[in-house]
Amino acid sequence: MYEDKTFYRIVKPIVSFLFKIVFRPEIKGAENIPKEGRILVAGNHTSYLDPALLVTASPRQIHFLAKKELWKGITHFIVVGMGAVPVDRKIHDKDALESAYKYLENEKCVGIFPEGTINRTDDVIIPFKMGSIKACNKTKSQLVPFIITGEYKMFRKSIKVEFLKPMTISDDLEKENNKFMQLVSKKLIEGGRTHGTKRKNGHI
Numbered sequence: 001m002y003e004d005k006t007f008y009r010i011v012k013p014i015v016s017f018l019f020k021i022v023f024r025p026e027i028k029g030a031e032n033i034p035k036e037g038r039i040l041v042a043g044n045h046t047s048y049l050d051p052a053l054l055v056t057a058s059p060r061q062i063h064f065l066a067k068k069e070l071w072k073g074i075t076h077f078i079v080v081g082m083g084a085v086p087v088d089r090k091i092h093d094k095d096a097l098e099s100a101y102k103y104l105e106n107e108k109c110v111g112i113f114p115e116g117t118i119n120r121t122d123d124v125i126i127p128f129k130m131g132s133i134k135a136c137n138k139t140k141s142q143l144v145p146f147i148i149t150g151e152y153k154m155f156r157k158s159i160k161v162e163f164l165k166p167m168t169i170s171d172d173l174e175k176e177n178n179k180f181m182q183l184v185s186k187k188l189i190e191g192g193r194t195h196g197t198k199r200k201n202g203h204i
Helices: 006-023 050-057 075-081 098-105 131-139 173-190
Strands: 026-028 039-043 062-067 085-087 109-112 142-150 159-163
Touching: 006 050, 006 075, 039 098, 039 131, 050 062, 050 142, 050 159, 062 098, 085 098, 098 109, 098 131, 109 131, 131 142, 131 173, 142 173
Parallel strands: 026 159, 039 109, 039 142, 062 085, 062 109
Antiparallel strands: 142 159
């Protein structure tokens, strides 16, 4: 159940090739993702295309958290094949993340968008939920923050993802979550992002 998926290995080069042609992303800091061991990557959420960007950028398979409703109908094959982690967003955060803990305990790389949704506000980030910090603390996993800046404009080099150095999470979860948010916010501002992702001029 927790193994990296063959479907993912087949699809990734295709997705990456097409994504690089269409969106020409700038990728920085991929070497900050350890080649093995339990890792959680987490950062800001700007578009429904963010998972494809991260798949393109990461040297490891990322097991993204996805709402359990996607395991029904035509999307079932896709989320299973891509090794997604089912999450029931209707129940308590701790229970919802149990499946993510299992992937981390099996030395996998899990991906979370701690804002919980795409940021369409005027704020740099939406306050982070505690799930990513709790998961790292409970499973003794390292946290690799990422920041996504720019916009998805077709055939223009206008989107960038940067992976930052791994963080070790202490038992003071609230302090660690605030430190994580401040780091991502600071890096986003340095990268030229001063507000959220309200759509302009029809951009994705």
